[in-house]
Amino acid sequence: MTLPKNLLQKIYRDMIRTRTLDYQMIKNAQSGKMPCGWHSGLGEEAIVGPVSLLGKDDYVTYTHRGAYVWIAKGMEMEDIIAEFYAKSTGCAYGKGGTHIAKPSLGIFGRSGMQGGHLPLAAGMGIAAQMRGQGQVVLSFFGDGCATRAPLHEAMNYASIWKLPVVWFCENNGQSMSVKQDKTWAIKDIAQIAGSYAMPGKTIEDGNDVIAVTEAAQEFLDRARRGEGPALIEIKTYRWRGHYEGDPMLYRTKQEINEWMKRDPLKRFEQLLLAQNLITQEGMQKIQVEADTEVAKAQKFAEESPDPLPEDAFNAIYAT
Amino acid sequence: MREIYLYQAIQEAVSEEMRRDERVFLTGEAVGPSGTSPTRPPKEIMEEFGEHRVRETGIVEQMLAAGSAGAAMAGMRPIVDFMMADFMFPAWNEIMQAGLWRSGHGGAENISIPVVYMSGLMSYGSGGFSHSRAPIANVWHGPGLKVVLPTTPYDTKGLLKTAIRDNNPVVFISHRLLYRTQGPVPEEEYLIPFGEATVRREGKDVTIVALSYMVNLSLEAAEVLEQEGISVEIIDPRTLEPLDINTILVSVEKTGRLVVVDEDYIRCGIGAEIAFQVQEKLLKSLKAPVQRVGNLNTPIPVASNLMQAVMPTKEKIIAAVKKTLV
Numbered sequence: 085m086t087l088p089k090n091l092l093q094k095i096y097r098d099m100i101r102t103r104t105l106d107y108q109m110i111k112n113a114q115s116g117k118m119p120c121g122w123h124s125g126l127g128e129e130a131i132v133g134p135v136s137l138l139g140k141d142d143y144v145t146y147t148h149r150g151a152y153v154w155i156a157k158g159m160e161m162e163d164i165i166a167e168f169y170a171k172s173t174g175c176a177y178g179k180g181g182t183h184i185a186k187p188s189l190g191i192f193g194r195s196g197m198q199g200g201h202l203p204l205a206a207g208m209g210i211a212a213q214m215r216g217q218g219q220v221v222l223s224f225f226g227d228g229c230a231t232r233a234p235l236h237e238a239m240n241y242a243s244i245w246k247l248p249v250v251w252f253c254e255n256n257g258q259s260m261s262v263k264q265d266k267t268w269a270i271k272d273i274a275q276i277a278g279s280y281a282m283p284g285k286t287i288e289d290g291n292d293v294i295a296v297t298e299a300a301q302e303f304l305d306r307a308r309r310g311e312g313p314a315l316i317e318i319k320t321y322r323w324r325g326h327y328e329g330d331p332m333l334y335r336t337k338q339e340i341n342e343w344m345k346r347d348p349l350k351r352f353e354q355l356l357l358a359q360n361l362i363t364q365e366g367m368q369k370i371q372v373e374a375d376t377e378v379a380k381a382q383k384f385a386e387e388s389p390d391p392l393p394e395d396a397f398n399a400i401y402a403t
Numbered sequence: 404m405r406e407i408y409l410y411q412a413i414q415e416a417v418s419e420e421m422r423r424d425e426r427v428f429l430t431g432e433a434v435g436p437s438g439t440s441p442t443r444p445p446k447e448i449m450e451e452f453g454e455h456r457v458r459e460t461g462i463v464e465q466m467l468a469a470g471s472a473g474a475a476m477a478g479m480r481p482i483v484d485f486m487m488a489d490f491m492f493p494a495w496n497e498i499m500q501a502g503l504w505r506s507g508h509g510g511a512e513n514i515s516i517p518v519v520y521m522s523g524l525m526s527y528g529s530g531g532f533s534h535s536r537a538p539i540a541n542v543w544h545g546p547g548l549k550v551v552l553p554t555t556p557y558d559t560k561g562l563l564k565t566a567i568r569d570n571n572p573v574v575f576i577s578h579r580l581l582y583r584t585q586g587p588v589p590e591e592e593y594l595i596p597f598g599e600a601t602v603r604r605e606g607k608d609v610t611i612v613a614l615s616y617m618v619n620l621s622l623e624a625a626e627v628l629e630q631e632g633i634s635v636e637i638i639d640p641r642t643l644e645p646l647d648i649n650t651i652l653v654s655v656e657k658t659g660r661l662v663v664v665d666e667d668y669i670r671c672g673i674g675a676e677i678a679f680q681v682q683e684k685l686l687k688s689l690k691a692p693v694q695r696v697g698n699l700n701t702p703i704p705v706a707s708n709l710m711q712a713v714m715p716t717k718e719k720i721i722a723a724v725k726k727t728l729v
């Protein structure tokens with residue numbers, strides 16, 4: 085294992101934090117009191133690993149299951165929960181909702197048009213390349229949105245221009261209710277990398293935090309050296325429905341249970357315990373801190389004021 | 404003063420701004436030194452700026468539009484050349500989205516999206532239902548974009564430089580029939596602010612509002628009408644967003660009559676919007692219903708006589724002006 089100890093501990097803490105946030109948001113969505121819907125990323129938290137390799141100046145794009153990305157990139161819980169409550173204290177002052185943005189952390193939002201963010205990521209790569217300071221872009225996308233045309237345009241030009249972009253496919257085999265055999269003619273999406281003359285890697289066990297993080301490390305380093313883009317695909321699974329309330333007619337309880345046994349967080353925890361990188365007490369402490377952090381942010385969001393009607397018109401144009 | 408072609412005004416604006424600010428880059432199909440785009444930079448400029456700043460591409464409209472928005476949010480100032488205006492359609496979602504990002508982020512950290520989407524109208528050629536389209540009202544319709552349609556070389560250079568320095572997405576639409584028109588352009592630097600209409604011709608009987616090549620058609624119509632003793636005033640707003648409605652109102656208050664000429668489809672078009680804004684303020688000053696000349700909501704045919712039946716012509720403008728006088 086080449087990953088430093090403190091990085092592994094940070095990854096573990098952020099996995100706990102994002103999972104705690106996710107459970108809170110599921111409750112919020114079910115309560116009917118949160119105006120924005122929630123797309124849970126439970127079960128896919130291995131992604132915290134790759135994001136933890138980024139610096140503040142690096143760029144990310146995320147999917148609608150982006151909590152692990154926001155948290156690992158350094159966003160505050162308050163910024164996120166208050167925005168989902170469309171409050172004036174959210175990261176976009178209640179105007180953006182699920183389209184979470186934090187420009188100073190290299191998070192420029194996401195539109196509701198699945199796949200539309202892929203060329204956006206390539207464009208951030210243009211900026212990084214022009215600036216020439218070794219910044220990189222880590223761009224996440226689902227197997228479902230990856231069938232859209234912008235993927236081709238973005239990957240083709242990222243390769244032609246050798247942009248410092250690492251493409252990261254969260255392949256959970258589902259596009260809403262549609263399974264991958266109806267959305268793709270191939271099984272391993274990383275196969276397409278060859279068509280764009282970039283390296284590609286499928287990580288069959290996408291819930292193995294170490295494997296996922298090490299693969300990302302290799303490709304991010306390569307991008308920072310100016311050697312161009314690469315594609316990682318991880319096979320993983322979302323425990324929850326596409327949205328809270330999804331009747332999930334497309335899969336069985338058994339399938340879900342099988343995948344829950346491969347929980348990326350539990351497995352990572354066992355590994356850290358086995359290697360004495362964490363103790364039982366340490367784990368408990370991290371969980372208690374995460375609970376406190378989320379509860380505080382939740383209270384903040386609930387008690388924050390709504391935006392004012394005139395705020396609707398106040399940020400359309402920059403001066 | 405020296406005279407240059409309009410396409411040279413575009414080239415000058417682009418290269419001067421690229422020289423002035425190293426965050427500015429040019430991208431698009433065939434924008435390289437041997438490219439076919441009318442806006443391509445001359446060879447020396449390509450050599451001066453290198454391939455990181457002149458990014459010639461193939462057919463990738465979504466990448467051009469969204470990629471440039473991404474680069475802009477990350478601190479660069481891209482100029483995109485879509486070549487033909489209807490090539491904005493494959494990137495429609497991305498261009499509309501460019502206008503949404505800032506407000507969608509609540510203006511957080513004063514984020515800006517300084518990108519220019521350039522293209523040229525191709526109408527009155529053989530482009531037919533596709534390339535002859537003039538998607539002007541479409542881009543004006545969505546929030547968050549600025550919309551510029553220059554007519555003369557002077558305005559083109561001054562407005563394009565302003566567009567490149569603007570911190571918002573700007574849709575900049577020129578016209579193929581204007582690229583090779585000449586006009587005076589000073590050697591010294593100048594900028595033209597957005598939202599300032601210009602009076603192309605003074606008159607007292609009827610006001611025409613027109614942009615881009617429609618200004619030239621309207622000027623021809625005004626010449627003919629002059630012979631018949633009808634004095635036409637022509638207002639060129641130059642930018643639709645922001646729109647200088649005041650200059651239009653001042654003129655209509657004087658003439659009491661308004662014709663809007665627009666080469667986009669007439670339905671839900673520029674004429675409808677301007678007519679509405681004018682009647683809202685000046686209903687009592689209007690001596691006749693506002694007339695619109697535009698593309699008659701028909702896929703644009705190629706045969707010249709059919710195209711003339713559908714598109715604005717000098718004769719239709721003359722007839723519309725006369726209709727306000729009966």
Ligand SMILES: Cc1ncc(C[n+]2csc(CCOP(=O)(O)OP(=O)(O)O)c2C)c(N)n1
Binds near residue numbers: 147196226256258260
């Ligand atoms: C252009 C567009 N078409 C359809 C949708 C509706 N939609 C939202 S999420 C989704 C599935 C996306 O699947 P995937 O990218 O694999 O992400 P996952 O939900 O599996 O994490 C669809 C079809 C959309 N948001 N945008």
Ligand SMILES: [Mg+2]
Binds near residue numbers: 254255257260
């Ligand atoms: Mg999926």
